[in-house]
Amino acid sequence: MVCGPSLMAEKEQGFRKMLEKSIVENIRIEHPVVLKGQYETAYSLLQDALDTGITPCLVGPPGVGKSLLARKVAEDTARSFHEVFFDENVTPSRLIGSFDPALVVRSGRNISSFEPGPLIRAMVEGGLFVAHELNRATEFCQNSLIAPLEERHYHLFPLGMVKAQESFAFVATQNPIETAGTYRLSRVLVDRIGCWIRLTYPTKETELLILKENTPAFSLPVSALDKIYEIVKATRENPVLEIPASPRSGIYLTRLVNKYLDRFETEDAAIKFFAPAVLAKEMKVRGEEGKTVSKVVDEIIKKVLG
Ligand SMILES: Nc1ncnc2c1ncn2[C@@H]1O[C@H](COP(=O)(O)OP(=O)(O)OP(=O)(O)O)[C@@H](O)[C@H]1O
Ligand SMILES: [Mg+2]
Incomplete structure (x- = not known):
């Protein structure tokens, strides 16, 4: 079927309206979370780590509930939820954000021309940032996480130092090393993850x-x-x-x-x-x-x- 220009424009407008309606603040968990057995221990550890400002990492094979627990802790503590799925193509600017070139030409590098990435958003909002498959992040990305994890700030050139809100929290997830991708966690990052929460297939x-x-x-x-x-x-x-x-x-x-x-x-x-x-x-x-x-x-x- 060939669409004329006005029909195409109408379709596009319709899509944009639907897109607007589909944008939600946060995705809610739509079913009860089973907090029995390993999940009870894991969830309790996750809460304790976050309450003490320690970075936890959920380790387990695919599909055992790592993301669900991270999402649940965000919901239960009313934190906004931000996530990145790491692989070799994720760059630090995908995490941190970048300046919009068109806006930079108009007004320079300033707050209005900066498009924040999920990590900066979580820091500023005091939300939860989940780094999925952290061990698949490049060394470059891993290094850009050190200051936010350790000092709870990020030097955003040329805007200055972004300080994380009190409730900002960071959770990593990864598959066990035997089944993981090519990259490994750098020693400095391993040392900064203070709570390793292991999940396996449930009873x-x-x-x-x-x-x-x-x-x-x-x-x-x-x-x-x-x-x-x-x-x-x-x-x-x-x-x-x-x-x-x-x-x-x-x-x-x-x-x-x-x-x-x-x-x-x-x-x-x-x-x-x-x-x-x-x-x-x-x-x-x-x-x-x-x-x-x-x-x-x-x-x-x-x-x-x-
Ligand atoms: N304790 C639980 N209570 C209820 N549902 C669960 C529980 N654990 C896992 N599930 C369900 O199992 C499915 C897989 O969970 P999830 O996506 O959290 O796994 P994952 O460990 O993050 O997997 P991946 O490594 O592939 O990202 C989801 O549908 C989730 O709702
Ligand atoms: Mg997951």
Whole structure:
């Protein structure tokens, strides 16, 4: 379909209106957070570290709840929430902010021509800054975090020294070193992180609650949820799967089975249908010649469902 110029302009205007409506102050957590087992300890440590001005780092495999705990502490303490997902392309100016060249030409480098990045925003607002995958940040980025962490200020040339509000807090998250990306944390940064909070796959009791709480209109029988959990757990015990199923994958599978159970004659049929799609991720298998992820996942499903 070819759109005329006026139709295009109308569409664009419509989009801008929708964009305006979609901009919210802060994203809220929409489901109860399970604070049992490891999460109770982790959350308590997280609060204690922040209350004492110590920088915590949440360490754990993908999908175990690191971001959720960071977000929860921001919500519970009424702090604004700012985050950056580090990789080799994130530059210090992405964190700190930069001067808008057009405005600089007009009025020079001053407060009005400065577009703050998330770290400066969090410092000025007294919010929470979450550095996801901190160990994947370049050395350049890691160095620009030292002053905000240690001295709670940043020298923003040529504006001057930006001092963080009292409630400014910094939380790092990362995957365990074995599964992390290419970069490592510099020694100076490691030394400034004063509280290492480790998360792993939760116990059965805790994970079942997580699966339920994250599934809208949850109505599955206990037996179905149990089978889903057993399949998910079996992927974690299988050494050939490079990325086992996280609670996040378990949630996806539970949601699908929960919503579409009616389409199938039995709960096993529903699980058998959805589990391979969720769990046979696009990844390599370790070691075993001729094995594919799909084969391994199929074997697990057969073993659990019989
Ligand atoms: N304790 C919990 N209570 C309720 N839901 C949880 C809990 N832990 C994890 N979840 C849910 O599991 C999913 C994954 O959690 P989250 O995104 O926080 O993991 P993550 O560790 O940050 O993962 P990644 O390393 O991939 O960023 C989310 O849907 C989250 O709501
Ligand atoms: Mg995360």
